Amino acid sequence: MxxxxxxxxxxxxxxxxxxxxxxxxxxxxxxxxxxxxxxxxxxxxxxxxxxxxxxxxxxxxxxxxxxxxxxxxxxxxxxxxxxxxxxxxxxxxxxxxxxxxxxxxxxDIAEASERREKDRRSKLLAMVKSPLAIKIPLLDPEPFLNRTAGLSRWLFNPLSGLIWLCCVGWALMQAGYHWDELTENLADRVLAAENLFLIWLVYPFVKLIHEFGHAYALKRWGGEVHEMGLMFLIFMPIPYVDASASAAFTNKYPRMMVGAAGIVVEAFIAAMAMVVWVYAEPGLVRSVAFNALLIAGVSTLLFNGNPLLRFDAYYVLADFLEIPNLGSRSTRQIAYLCKRYLLAQEHEESPAYSRGEARWMVFYAIASFIYRIFITISIVLFVASQLFFIGILLAILSLYNMFGKPLLSIIKYLFMDRSMVQKRGRAALVVAVLTGLTGVLLFVVPVPRMSVVHGVFWAPDSARLMAGSNGFLETVAVASGEPVKAGQVLFISRNAELESQLDRTAGRIKELLVHYRTAVAEERQNEAGIILEEIQQARAELSRGLAEKRGLQLISPADGIFQLALPVDPKDRFIPRGTLMGYLLQAGNYRIRAVVGQSDVEAVRNDLKGVSVRVSERLEKTIPATLVGEVPSAQKALPSAALSVDGGGQFALDPTVKERPEAFEPVFLFDLQVNNMPVSRIGERVYVRFEHTPEPIGFRLYRQIRRTLLRQLEF
CATH class of the missing domain: 3.90.930.60 (Outer Surface Protein A; domain 3)
Structure with missing residues (x-):
């Protein structure tokens, strides 16, 4: 008023x-x-x-x-x-x-014509500002939808909903069961040239069904669809329909159903694709089903099904919260808070009509801004990795839209708006304080800096128990985790061939002794000398055989706790000589082998102020450690599969190497000394924290951005 x-x-x-x-x-x-x-x-x-x-x-x-x-x-x-x-x-x-x-x-005909021309220019400018999503209207689908309107009643009813729940639930269970197979070597499979061509073919078809889901949902509750066309999303042509007529529905639930119809349809497509993928033989059909599953699942999760972007889920959320124009009003709410409380503009009015609306708007504005930055950077990096110059242009345009344009609007408001004539001194002070505070926080105030990596409990060579001879494991005399005494038998193996060889050697020695005595008695000195050499060789062979026989029994060299390194049921397995059978653990000095990625290795080498360790089973306890060594060069082999992503670690495995766990990118290995560490399991995961000199956040952000550009674009 x-x-x-x-x-x-x-x-x-x-x-x-x-x-x-x-x-x-x-x-x-x-x-x-x-x-x-x-x-x-x-x-x-x-x-x-x-x-x-x-x-x-x-x-x-x-x-x-x-x-x-x-x-x-x-x-x-x-x-x-x-x-x-x-x-x-x-x-x-x-x-x-x-x-x-x-x-x-x-x-005023001239004025009306000018307004139409302004609207046309605004649409063209919007296309230039958003080159990743350009819409081209093509036809009016309403006549076709009227002829097939009966289909909408079959698609949207309680029985169809029950069938949908059963199909999607089954697909989710199958996805969990086949998760390793679905995700194995995913990046290489998706980005292969032939697979990209399949995606290019399948994606528009999936999205066409998606859009008809919106259209038939709108018809189901009495709406009309008068626009259908193509939208070029990241240069890929996909169909779209204008379902904005649902805004006229009085009840919010039909509006929500129209908005969610595309997500529902894509989830059903993903379920059907899962059926084909599970039961089809490897080949083209299975590849098409995999890509349909990927498109209907991942794209829905990242785009249509994510309310932080202005796609389907955004309109569902806005209707559910009963906050129309949630995105634009959230931005205006942030602007209102800044004008009211920073610039003391008492005449400003909040776009929110209640405290609940205001809280939702602030939360949504912040969350959607952060997610838009993340998804835009991801898209730009992906496009730039394939088309470098186009990616750079997109990056410049995206940075302008996200930061440059709002900044120019703020400057224009502060220095050109008439309402700021009496407040420009305060505005200048606020800008100076905020700019200075941001600069101080980013580039002056040091914050703790550390590198947190994974490692494994690494036993010294003296704690390793190796098989002394080839044989089939017959008995594991001590259970893993039990204490043992020095001289106690741990393993007993058998080697029938070795027993036969010992019997033959012993018999040959007896035979040679008889021949030797006969030659001495008959004074055949030369022959006796030759037989004596053969006896000595046979006795040496027997001595080696007896040593191997003793090696079939593995005996504890000292007191400690035994830990089995073989599979859970190793009985009757053939154990070659030198096989790691287990560990003899003693409280004392042990080492940890930490695996450091390329982004952290420089700081670990050149700026190390302290090291601490936490064992995965006792995270509440911090144990001091000392860096004692580094493997001289980078390598891909991991000390343990527990350090891979599949084992809950940090490093993706190279899918082309099956024999051993090998990281996709080179890593660096560091050895840590941990004094008086309690007895634990060898190979147990540990968390290692390398502490560095405190540093302002701005310099760290700069390094991270530079590493990302170097890694993704070699730029």
């Missing part, structure tokens, strides 16, 4: 007789317990929301009453809520700008 009910400009418009255009339809909606009126413009497809006070004026615009009569009549209805003359003039100008009313005054 204005301070005064009257306006000095009222005499200019008081005699005007406005009336709503014939293509305008008004619907009564309920948002968060408050009544609103939504005006639908069938000519432009736009929707406009007005308060009951505004509707009291609009409803009287029949072309017979002049504006002064309308104002007085509305005043009689509204009483204390009566609008001022300035507010009525503002409402009239709003209705006129969006072509919802006409008056008895001869229209």
């Amino acid at each position: 204005s301070t005064s009910l009257f306006s000095s400009f009222w005499h200019r418009v008081a005699a005007v007789k406005p009336r709503l255009r014939s293509h305008v339809e008004i619907n009564r909606h309920l948002y968060r317990g408050d009544v609103w009126y939504v005006i639908q413009d069938d000519a432009s497809g736009r929707f406009h929301r007005f308060t009951p006070q505004a509707y009291a004026l609009i409803g009287l615009m029949d072309g017979r009453r002049n504006l002064d009569e309308i104002w007085h009549s509305a005043g009689e209805q509204l009483g204390d809520d009566m609008p001022s003359q300035d507010e009525v003039i503002h409402l009239l100008s709003q209705l006129y700008r969006v072509d919802l009313i006409q008056t008895d005054v001869i229209p």
Whole structure:
């Protein structure tokens, strides 16, 4: 409400007789317990929301009453809520700008033409600003949808919903069961040239069904679809339909169903693709099903199914919260808070109509901004890795849209808006303080810096128990984890061939001894000498055989706790000589082998202030450690599969190497000394924290951005 009910400009418009255009339809909606009126413009497809006070004026615009009569009549209805003359003039100008009313005054043809030309330029400019999502209208699908409207009742009913739940639930269970097979070597499979061609073919088809889901949902609840075309999303042509007519639905749940229809349809497509993928033989059909599953699943999760982007889930969330125009109003709410509390603009009004709306708007504005930055950077890096110069242009345009354009708007408001004439000193102070504070926080204030990596409990060579001879394991005399004494038998193996060889060697020695005595008795000195050498060789062979036989029994060299290194049931397995059988653990000095990625190795080598370790089973306890060594060069072999992503670690495995765990990118190995560490399992995961010199966040962000550019673009 204005301070005064009257306006000095009222005499200019008081005699005007406005009336709503014939293509305008008004619907009564309920948002968060408050009544609103939504005006639908069938000519432009736009929707406009007005308060009951505004509707009291609009409803009287029949072309017979002049504006002064309308104002007085509305005043009689509204009483204390009566609008001022300035507010009525503002409402009239709003209705006129969006072509919802006409008056008895001869229209300004030049002005109308200028407005149409401005709208056309705005659409072209929007296409230039958003080159990743360009829309081209092609046809009106309404006649086709009318002929097939019966299909909508089959698609959207309780029985169809139950079938959908069963299919999607089954597909989710299958995805969990086949997760390793679905995700194995995923990047190489998806980005292979032949697979990219399949995606290019399958994606538009999946999205066509998606869009018809919106269209039939709209028909199911009585709406109309008059626009269908192509949208180039990241240069890929996909169909779209204009389902904005659902905004006229009085009940929010049909509106939500129209918005969610595409997600529902894609989930069903993913379920059907899972059926084909599970039961089809390897080949083209299975590859097409995999790509349909990938498109209907991943794209839905990242785009259509994510309310932080203005796709399907965004409109579902806005309807569920009953906050129309959630995205734009959230931005305006942040602007209101800044103007009101930073710039002391007391006349500013919040776009939120309740505290609940205000909280949702602030949360949504921050969350959506962060996610838009993440998804835009991901898309730009992907495009730049394939098309470098186009990616760079997209990066510049994206940075301008996300940061440059809002910054220019802020500067323009601070120094050119008339409402800031009396506040420019405060504005300059606020800008200076915020800029200085940001600079200090980013580039002056040091914050703790550390590298947290994974490692494994690494036993010294003296703790390793190796098989002393080839044989088949017959007995594991001690269970893993039990204490043992020095000299106690741990393993017993058998080797029938070795036993036969020992028997033959012993028999040969007896035979040679008989021949030797006979040669000595008959004084055949030369022959006796030769036989003696053979006896010595046979005895050496017997000695080696006996040593191997003793090696079939593995004996504990000292007191400690035994840990088995073989599989759970190693009995009757052939164990070659030198096989690691287990460990003899003793409380004392042990080492940890930590695996460091390329991004952290420089700081670990050149700026190390301290090291601490936490064992995965006792995370609450921090154990000090000392860096004692480094494997001289980078390598890909990991000390343990527990350090891979599949084992819960940090490093992706190279899918081309099956024999041993090998990282996709080179890593660096460091050995840590941990004194008086309690006995633990060899190979147990540990978390290692390397502490470095504190450093401001800005320098770290710069290094991270530089590493990302080098890794993704070699730039």
